[in-house]
Amino acid sequence: MYPRVNVVGCGRLGQAIATLFRVARIADEIHVCNRSLESGERAVAAIGGGVAHSSISSMPISNLWLVACGDQEIERVAELIAADGALMADAVVFHCSGFLSSNVLRVVKGKGAHVASAHPVRSFANVEMAVREFPGTFCGVEGENPARKIVSDIFTELGARVFPLSPEGKVLCHAGHVFASNYVVALLTCARDLYRAAEIPDELAWQLMAPLVRGTIDNVMGLGPARALTGPIARGEEVVVAKQADVVSEASALVADLYVKLGLVAVDIAREQGLPSDRCHALRRVLQDGARSSPSLIE
Numbered sequence: 307m308y309p310r311v312n313v314v315g316c317g318r319l320g321q322a323i324a325t326l327f328r329v330a331r332i333a334d335e336i337h338v339c340n341r342s343l344e345s346g347e348r349a350v351a352a353i354g355g356g357v358a359h360s361s362i363s364s365m366p367i368s369n370l371w372l373v374a375c376g377d378q379e380i381e382r383v384a385e386l387i388a389a390d391g392a393l394m395a396d397a398v399v400f401h402c403s404g405f406l407s408s409n410v411l412r413v414v415k416g417k418g419a420h421v422a423s424a425h426p427v428r429s430f431a432n433v434e435m436a437v438r439e440f441p442g443t444f445c446g447v448e449g450e451n452p453a454r455k456i457v458s459d460i461f462t463e464l465g466a467r468v469f470p471l472s473p474e475g476k477v478l479c480h481a482g483h484v485f486a487s488n489y490v491v492a493l494l495t496c497a498r499d500l501y502r503a504a505e506i507p508d509e510l511a512w513q514l515m516a517p518l519v520r521g522t523i524d525n526v527m528g529l530g531p532a533r534a535l536t537g538p539i540a541r542g543e544e545v546v547v548a549k550q551a552d553v554v555s556e557a558s559a560l561v562a563d564l565y566v567k568l569g570l571v572a573v574d575i576a577r578e579q580g581l582p583s584d585r586c587h588a589l590r591r592v593l594q595d596g597a598r599s600s601p602s603l604i605e
């Protein structure tokens with residue numbers, strides 16, 4: 307148990323983590339500083355306890371600091387903490403960004419503090435729901451010891467499934483989350499656009515996609531990508547792929563570009579699946595050179 311935790315930047319994530327700290331009795335006291343005192347007071351009400359401050363300089367001395375403002379503010383807030391914060395010797399200062407490493411907090415090391423980052427891989431859009439569903443959340447922890455060990459232990463106590471990350475690996479891991487989440491949304495929107503071009507109403511398009519998407523996700527997770535891949539690339543049908551790429555380019559140049567790039571990824575997966583290398587070569591050629599390289603099929 308820590309005597310207190312100072313949370314600088316207490317919005318969606320800060321409120322959820324501070325609530326978890328309160329419920330799990332990680333800290334006796336929770337102190338909060340937002341850009342405005344009113345916002346800090348609202349955060350304290352949401353947490354169900356704590357004290358709001360109008361500036362970092364009025365926060366009490368502490369050996370545990372969470373910097374949970376937006377990513378673009380973290381470095382500046384760390385500078386303010388180093389300049390005005392009552393940092394206890396050997397204090398741990400950490401943030402929860404998925405993109406930035408703990409290095410962004412390095413200025414506080416000059417004051418004898420240790421830095422880490424802990425990224426819970428989940429959405430904190432709804433604070434109450436995030437608190438309720440937090441146990442079992444994967445959490446990538448990075449930083450130098452002793453801060454990394456301390457933060458790992460705290461998040462483990464909150465019920466997170468902690469895994470270690472290097473500072474360089476962290477940015478790549480975050481890009482992986484972007485592909486697994488944000489880009490799935492972008493990809494399904496591309497599919498919707500192609501259905502639209504085929505004059506299929508949006509409502510029907512989503513209905514068509516739902517079983518395809520859910521089944522595919524289940525197959526990738528259950529069987530792995532090589533066994534989950536089906537379709538013309540898995541079958542090595544370069545003539546079909548050439549014609550399809552051509553038709554897609556008439557509907558949208560951007561989607562056609564993605565068709566080619568993702569097609570090349572799919573060819574690598576088909577190769578893993580055992581597709582002969584001459585078939586893979588033919589597929590790569592039609593994807594890279596366009597339909598011209600397979601003239602026999604073009605009407």
Ligand SMILES: NC(=O)c1ccc[n+]([C@@H]2O[C@H](COP(=O)([O-])OP(=O)(O)OC[C@H]3O[C@@H](n4cnc5c(N)ncnc54)[C@H](OP(=O)(O)O)[C@@H]3O)[C@@H](O)[C@H]2O)c1
Pocket residue numbers: 314315316317318319320339340341342345346374375376377379383401402403404405425426427428429430431
């Ligand atoms: N939200 C998520 O789903 C999620 C998931 C994983 C990780 N994260 C990470 O969590 C961190 C916070 O994200 P969030 O979504 O919780 O942000 P948020 O809801 O926008 O909250 C940010 C808070 O920071 C305060 N703030 C901004 N600049 C400040 C400053 N200079 N001094 C003091 N307080 C300041 C704001 O205060 P005011 O209210 O006064 O403006 C606000 O309360 C980020 O590093 C983000 O990458 C978020």
